[in-house]
Amino acid sequence: MNRGRADSARERDVAATQARGSATRSVLGLMIGAPLLAVALLPAAFASGGGGGTSRRWFGGRAESQRAEAQAAKDAAAAAFYELDTAQRGLRISIETITAVDGSPEARRAESDFVALGRRIDEVSHTYITAVDAHDLDRDGLEASVAARAKGELNRAKDELLRVKGELDRFEQNIAPLLDKAETQLAQLAPAVERARQALRGASDALDTVRSSGLRADELAARLAQLGPELTRLNEGAGRHGVADTLQRADRVLRDAEAVRAEAERLPERAAEIDRRLVSLRTRAQALTTRAGGVEPVLSELRRRFVADCWQDLQHVPERAADHLRQAETRLGEAAKAREEQRWADATSLLATVRALLNTTDEEVSAAGDRLHRLNAVAKDPQQEIDRARFAVRDAQRLAMDGRNTPDPRHARPLDEAVARLDRAVAGLEGRHPDYWHFLTELEAVRTTAAQVVDLIREERGAGHA
Structure with a gap:
């Protein structure tokens, strides 16, 4: 906006208004100070009311009426101008708040829309300033036609200013969600940075306590030292690094510092646990050496x-x-x-x-x-293992036949193979030197097959019931 010219126009308006007020007070003072003179002159004024005198007073009255209307239009336009200017200044702060926090496409579009609105504001402001500069409403002998023209131009300028102000108001409503989000993040900024600083102080204090007990904690100290540059960036503020980055940095510093503090506080317990494990594992190794x-x-x-x-x-x-x-x-x-x-x-x-x-x-x-x-x-009594295997197979067979006249081949086939495998394993015990380990592993495989079939049947029936 051409604010320099606008401010000059405003100063001239104020000066002219003050001049008009001073003149009015002077006239009132004369009238109050000399009432007899006013009374004496009043009949003469009416008495001299010929055609020429009356015409001049009527013309002067009309010119002054037009001047007053033009001045009123000028005042209204000035009010609209400054109302628009104030709204634009406030919205500029809102846009700067949004863009400082939000880098989304919506935020960038809001910024570009505000720039476009600014160009329209400059246009209507230029029209207003031109209309103000074009007419000196305080000039002596101002013609009624000139005052009327000034009034029309100033009213049109005022209407344009109000129209653009309406656009600005609608724009402000549209960006309200973005502004609320940005202000929320800004409100979180200071507490987040302070929490990060407190966490760093807490980690440092925890390290000091650990060191005073004779533990060096060199690794933790190195990790804490790495957070020093991050604290420097936090102290430099969001103005340099941006609100979003500063919030992320504060969260990262808080998390890392809390981890250092927690580990430092656990360090004495960790050292004691390592000491206990050293003793326990050494004792166990000695016992295993004996068993081996x-x-x-x-x-x-x-x-x-x-x-x-x-x-x-x-x-x-x-x-x-x-x-x-x-x-x-x-x-x-x-x-x-x-x-x-x-x-x-x-x-x-x-x-x-x-x-x-x-x-x-x-x-x-x-x-x-x-x-x-x-x-x-098993060499002493193989029958116990045989009975266990046969029971597992029969249990699976009964479940496979439950509610059926013939078993499902998917269930019957593996169970039949398990029975045959069991019979072969039992037959393998005949002879002078039976392989009892093979016998045991085969019977274990038979029991595993039976258990798998049982699980399959129950799963299928459970799914069918569901």
Whole structure:
């Protein structure tokens, strides 16, 4: 807007109004100060009311009436102009608020629409200023026709100003949701930044407490130091980095600082837990070393009493157990060193490796003793295993025939194969050196097949019921 010219026009309007007020007060003062003179002159004025005098006073009265109407039109146009200017200034702040927070297509479109509105505002403002500059309504001897023309131009300028003000009002209503969203984010900005700062202070205090107990917490200190540049950017403010980026940065700093604080507070407990695990795993390794020493006699008995297929897969258990235990002892030493150096993550990882090695060794050592126990049991009385397998198959067959005259082939076929497999396994026990381990694995497979058929039938009937 051509605000310089507009302000000049306004100043001239104010000066002219003041001049008119001063003149009015002067005339009133004279009339009050000399009432006798006014009374004396009044009959003379009426007495001299010839044709020429009356015509001049009528003409002057008409010109003054037109001047007053033009001045009123000018005042109304000025009010419309400044109302439009005030609205535009307020909307400019709203648009700047939206674009500072929102980078969406809707926000960019609102900004471009506001620029277009600004061009229309400049046009109607120019028309108004031109109309004001074109007519000096305070000039002596102002003709009635000139005053009437001025009134018409000023009224048209006022109407255009009001029309554009209406467009501006509708635009303001349309961007209200965007403005509400932006103001909400701005309202969140200061609290979010303050929460991030508080979180950093909390993390720093937690680290100080941990260090005072003799724990270095170097890793946590390094992570906290990495947040320093982020705090600097937060302090630089949203004016430099944008509201959205600042909110995201504050959230990230808050999350990372809280993680550092929580880990620092857990660090003494973590150190104590590592100490407990070191002792526990070392004790377990020693116990497994003792148990592993008993595997060889077990294997010796298996070799002596059963065919090779019953123990062949176990013959390398002593070697593997010894190797795993050596690795576990090495890793335990490394974990203890990492604990001493307060490399907590390394210590934790090494202890996990030790535990996995000991679990594997435990399973293999236990497998040898379990194999001998199961083979002894089945060699003494295989009928118990046979009965278990037959019961599982018959139970599945009864379920397959429930409510049917003939079983579904999808159920009957695997059950028939399981029965045949069971019969072959039982027949395999005949002879001088039966393979009891093969017998056990076959019967286990039969029970597994029966259980699968049962699950399939129940699933199908459950789906049909649903």
